[in-house]
Amino acid sequence: MRKQIAWGAAFAATAALVAGCSSGDAEPAETSAGPDAAESEAPAIDGTGAELVIWTDAEREEALATAAEQFEADTGATVTLVQKNFEDLRNDFIAQVPTGEGPDITVGAHDWLGALVTAGVVDTVDIGDKAAEFQQVALDAMTYDGQLYGLPYSTEAIALIQNADLVGDTAPTTWDELIEMSNEAGFEDRPFILFTNGTAGDGYSAYPLQTSFGAPVFVQDESGSYTTEVGMGGEAGEAFAQFLYDNGSAGTGVFSDTIDYDTSNQLFASGESPFILQGPWMPFFDEGDMNLVVSPMVSAGGETAAPFVGVQGFYLSAQSENALLANEFLTNYMATEDAQRTLYEADPRLPALSALAEEVSADPITAGFVESASAGVPMPSIPEMGNVWELWNAAEIQIITGADPVSTWNDMVAELEASIG
Amino acid sequence: MTVETGAPRQEPDLRESHARGWRGVGWGFVAKLLMMALVNALGLSIIFAALNVEAWGILAASTTLLIAADVIYFMKRTLPLKYIFPGLVFLLVFQVFVLGYTGYVAFTNYGTGHAGSMQQAVDAALIQDEQxxxxxxxxxxxxxxxxxxxxxxxxxxxxxxxxxxxxxxxxxxxxxxxxxxxxxxxxxxxxxxxxxxxxxxxxxxxxxxxxxxxxxxxxxxxxxxxxxxxxxxxxSSLDWDPDARTLTDSETGTVYEATDTGNFVAADGSSLPAGWVVTVGFDNFVDAVTDTNLSGPLAKVTVWTFAFAILTVLTSFGLGLLFAIIYNDPRIRARRTLRTLFILPYAFPAFMSALLWRGMFNREFGIINDWFFFGMDINWLGDPLLAKVVILWVNLWLSYPYWFLVCTGALQALPGDITEAARIDGAGRWRQFRSITLPLLMVSTAPLAIASFAFNFNNFTIIYMLTEGGPPFPGTSGLGSSDILISAIYSISGVDGGVANYGLASALSIVVFIVVGVISAIAFRQTRKLEEIQ
CATH class of the missing domain: 2.40.430 (Periplasmic binding protein-like II)
Structure with a gap:
């Protein structure tokens, strides 16, 4: 009896497999809506049979699915969403597009752009008059050598977060004021949490302080594009290095290399420190029981403290066989306010569309992050940035743990310049 | 009935496998038929899928393998192959192909800026130029x-x-x-x-x-x-001349020529962003030892890799053996319970343990400094030497239970009469251990020690979870003091987001493969001498 059941199962499996082969292509994830659904005011298009493949990560899949449904209903084309880990998208896109196995569109971060352009896998995008509706920093970030390469949809930047129950709800305006507020509230040990990546270093988080001394990583030209000229050297850079040293283990001890991401979240959520410089992704925002105030980072060196702004958007494959359809989807569906709102609702990141950013700024915490991002600069996407992180992070960690600030910093700058050539 | 009368009738059955003949019920044949139906269905689905995406290499390979499978399992003459074939398929797909492909990549400049064909680089240049x-x-x-x-x-x-x-x-x-x-x-x-x-x-x-x-x-x-x-x-100002293999900027008059290194380079040295994949011969292997940026750190990484693998095997083997001998003494009570407890570190997933240890070794918040070093400020993970000590310590903690298990088993299998004879001859405990127990133990454990060496030589998990290779070497190599070769390869490959150089990473992988292979071969040869003791 048992044997017969097993054979039955074997037969069924064989039949299923053979059936699977005979139907040719695998069943698409989204089934196409019939042409009868195309009853919108848009020119009736019948794209039945055409297929767009879009790579996305889990967080954006739902939002894209909503936009894709509308697109399918209007055009009859099929949109297939392929879910991947966000970290894998970049390398998979670079590896797969040249082989012809890549998608038509992928979700991505703007700082991949240098790698995508040098790999030759990304197509330019022309959103025409719609460009005026987007925030300039988002468009700048998606621009490389004067060409727009992606449709931006969200921005993100870190901002100064303070625990209002501990230090009141007035945001500090200078570095000294921040430290004073903390000290008065009894947090001399840990007035402020920065450097949240342990011994590996965290130049990203410290960047607003660095720019407040007027020492950008790379100098921007008049159009806002980054050049390969290192801007961290000279007096401004040395002053920042000195500032790090003065607040490191050899000085006030505000900065240390012992805090990683989880520790920082724990320390701040449990009220061990009243100030942290972090992004809207921190888990303590989700718990919602903290009384928080978010404002742009204070300046320590006198100039504007500009954080790195990260922008996320959609890239078009240079080898897409459905370029017209993909462009139609990007410019006429994803670039609309409705689609961008759906994206925001599914995964609340600061919108790149100006009108929408204003709309969500009704929430004071979001408004704080929007304000911080608007003071920021795009994180450089030029490939040379890849040489920066390692040297830069290491030098900062050495300085806050007591190495001579000026010589360590200048060595780092010299080495960076040499490696860029 | 006698045996002789039955024997001739049964002879054909003995020579023919159950899976071939159809006599009586013939379940064996039915089972084989069903299994082959499954294999054929799977093979056909792969063939059709390959046909669909026009992957000709996979199509040819899968068709060949499927035909071979059918021939082998339905022919009488191919009996030995029936046993070897599944293993051979796995060897081809998972070993030979992977190694061959890695070998191929090692001789190219595949990586950031060199991802596709020349035609694709031309397309990209034209796309990037058209405004x-x-x-x-x-x-x-x-x-x-x-x-x-x-x-x-x-x-x-x-x-x-x-x-x-x-x-x-x-x-x-x-x-x-x-x-x-x-x-x-x-x-x-x-x-x-x-x-x-x-x-x-x-x-x-x-x-x-x-x-x-x-x-x-x-x-x-x-x-x-x-x-x-x-x-x-x-x-658009760029013009592509396929015959001369040049891209000409009609505005500035600059001519970008295709070079052997997979880039379009102008006379003044400027180049276009997108390049293409070309074979570069032994350049990657040469770069690993001559590139001043890389060769120094790589040499240090190589030395540390050997030290790490050898020291890990020695320390964990030593500790495991010591405990095995102690807890093999019949005078110890509750030996079974204690032995079970000893195995616990081995039972935890290694990456979880490594993360826990990483937290415990944190300079400011970790309990190691707080509890055992009077709250001293010891920079365990940030100091080049201490980071290595921490790695060896955690790996010792993770792997000694394995050797404890193995040695306990081996000790219990040792014949008691030899030790008894030695005792009667007047050998002391140390003498007994050195001349009898250890050599006999080595016969069964030496091959495992070699396997353990090979495993630890590529023990990516512990390095990545504990220190991520840090603290970094000065310079732009991207490598750190506690990196071993495999984690260095990971950094160089750019999988973690940096500048990718798959060619160099593959070349180093090949080197690691050869090193581990040669060392294992030599060591296994040596262990055969140990067997002569028996």
């Missing part, structure tokens, strides 16, 4: 067809013009446009519906590639459409 003419309005556009060629009909402020690739735009009279301004009727031309553009991929690609000059003057740019319903004026 919308500043101030160009967006025109409503329709794709038109006159039977011979396709063209664009655009509506510029109410005036409809038509042009093709060779024929610049010219106004046409009597055209009809709809509310959105899109031309819907043009004399002498058939309007191609947008639906056709989306569903006919060949047509779509023609439309995407079509540039209609605005006028006879090439400088004035050409109309291009991205979505099939609107157009704008674009201009």
């Amino acid at each position: 919308r003419v500043e101030g160009s309005p967006t025109y409503p556009l329709a794709v038109v067809d006159n039977g011979d060629e396709i063209g664009f009909a655009i509506n510029a402020d109410g005036e409809v013009s038509v042009g093709t690739e060779t024929q610049p735009l010219e106004p046409v009279g009597g055209a009809v446009v709809d509310d959105a301004g899109t031309p819907v009727e043009v004399e002498g031309w058939e309007i191609v519906p947008r639906s056709a553009l989306f569903t006919d991929q060949d047509l779509q690609n023609q439309v995407v590639a079509l540039r209609v000059p605005v006028s006879d003057d090439a400088e004035s740019g050409s109309i291009r459409t991205r979505d099939g319903s609107s157009g704008a004026i674009y201009s």
Whole structure:
């Protein structure tokens, strides 16, 4: 009896497999809506049979699915969403597009752009008059050598977060004021949490302080594009290095290399420190029981403290066989306010569309992050940035743990310049 | 009935496998048939899938393997192959292919900036060069067809013009446009519906590639459409000459020539961003030892890799053996319970343990400094030497239970009479251990020690979870003091987000493979001498 059941199962499996082969292509994830659904005011298009493949990560899949449904209903084309880990998208896109196995569109971060352009896998995008509706920093970030390469949809930047129950709800305006507020509230040990990546270093988080001394990583030209000229050297850079040293283990001890991401979240959520410089992704925002105030980072060196702004958007494959359809989807569906709102609702990141950013700024915490991002600069996407992180992070960690600030910093700058050539 | 009478009748059955004959019930044959049906179904599905995506290599390989499987399992003469075949398939797919492909990549410059073919690099250069003419309005556009060629009909402020690739735009009279301004009727031309553009991929690609000059003057740019319903004026200054393999910038006169290294380089040394994959011979292997940026750190990493693998095996083997001997003494009570407890570190997932240890070794918050070093400020993970000590310590903690298990088993299998004889001959405990127990133990454990060495040589998990290779070496190599070769390869490959160099990473992988292979071969040869003791 048992044997017969097993054979039955074997037969069924064989039949299923053979059936699977005979139907040719695998069943698409989204089934196409019939042409009868195309009853919108848009020119009736019948794209039945055409297929767009879009790579996305889990967080954006739902939002894209909503936009894709509308697109399918209007055009009859099929949109297939392929879910991947966000970290894998970049390398998979670079590896797969040249082989012809890549998608038509992928979700991505703007700082991949240098790698995508040098790999030759990304197509330019022309959103025409719609460009005026987007925030300039988002468009700048998606621009490389004067060409727009992606449709931006969200921005993100870190901002100064303070625990209002501990230090009141007035945001500090200078570095000294921040430290004073903390000290008065009894947090001399840990007035402020920065450097949240342990011994590996965290130049990203410290960047607003660095720019407040007027020492950008790379100098921007008049159009806002980054050049390969290192801007961290000279007096401004040395002053920042000195500032790090003065607040490191050899000085006030505000900065240390012992805090990683989880520790920082724990320390701040449990009220061990009243100030942290972090992004809207921190888990303590989700718990919602903290009384928080978010404002742009204070300046320590006198100039504007500009954080790195990260922008996320959609890239078009240079080898897409459905370029017209993909462009139609990007410019006429994803670039609309409705689609961008759906994206925001599914995964609340600061919108790149100006009108929408204003709309969500009704929430004071979001408004704080929007304000911080608007003071920021795009994180450089030029490939040379890849040489920066390692040297830069290491030098900062050495300085806050007591190495001579000026010589360590200048060595780092010299080495960076040499490696860029 | 005697045995002799039954024997001749049974002879054919003995020679023929149950899976071949169809005598009586024949379940064996049915089972084989079903299994082969499954294999064929799987094979066919792979073949069809490969056909669909036009992967000819996979198609050829899977077809060959499937035919071979059918021939082997339905032929009488191929009996030995029936046993070997599944193993051979696995060897081909998972070993030979992977190694061969890694070997191939090791001889290319595949990585950031060199991802596709030269044609794709040319496409990319042209894409990156073509820019919308500043101030160009967006025109409503329709794709038109006159039977011979396709063209664009655009509506510029109410005036409809038509042009093709060779024929610049010219106004046409009597055209009809709809509310959105899109031309819907043009004399002498058939309007191609947008639906056709989306569903006919060949047509779509023609439309995407079509540039209609605005006028006879090439400088004035050409109309291009991205979505099939609107157009704008674009201009491009790069020209591709496939015969000379050059891209010429018509504005500046710069000529970019294709080089052997997979880039378009101009005479003044400037180059275009996108390159392509070329084979570079032994350059990657040479770079690993001559690149001043990389060779120093790589040499240190190599030394530490050997030290790490050897020390890990020695310390964990030693500790495991010590505990095994102690807890093998019958005078110890509750030996079973204690032994079970000893195995616990081995039972936890290694990456979890490594993360826990990482937290415990934190300079400020970790309990190691707080509890055992009077709250001293010891920078365990940030100091080059201490980071290595921490790694060895944690790996010792993780792997001694394995050796405890193995040695306990081996000790219990040792014959008691030899030790007894030695004792009678007057050998002390140390002498017994050194001359009898250890050599006999080595016979069964030495091959495991070699396997453990090979495993730890590539023990990526512990390095990545504990220190991520840090603290970093000074310089731009991207490597750190506690990196071993495999984690260095990971950094160099750029999988973690940095600048990728798959070619160099593959070359180093090949070197690691050869090193581990050679050492294992030599060591296994040596262990055969140990067996002579028995």
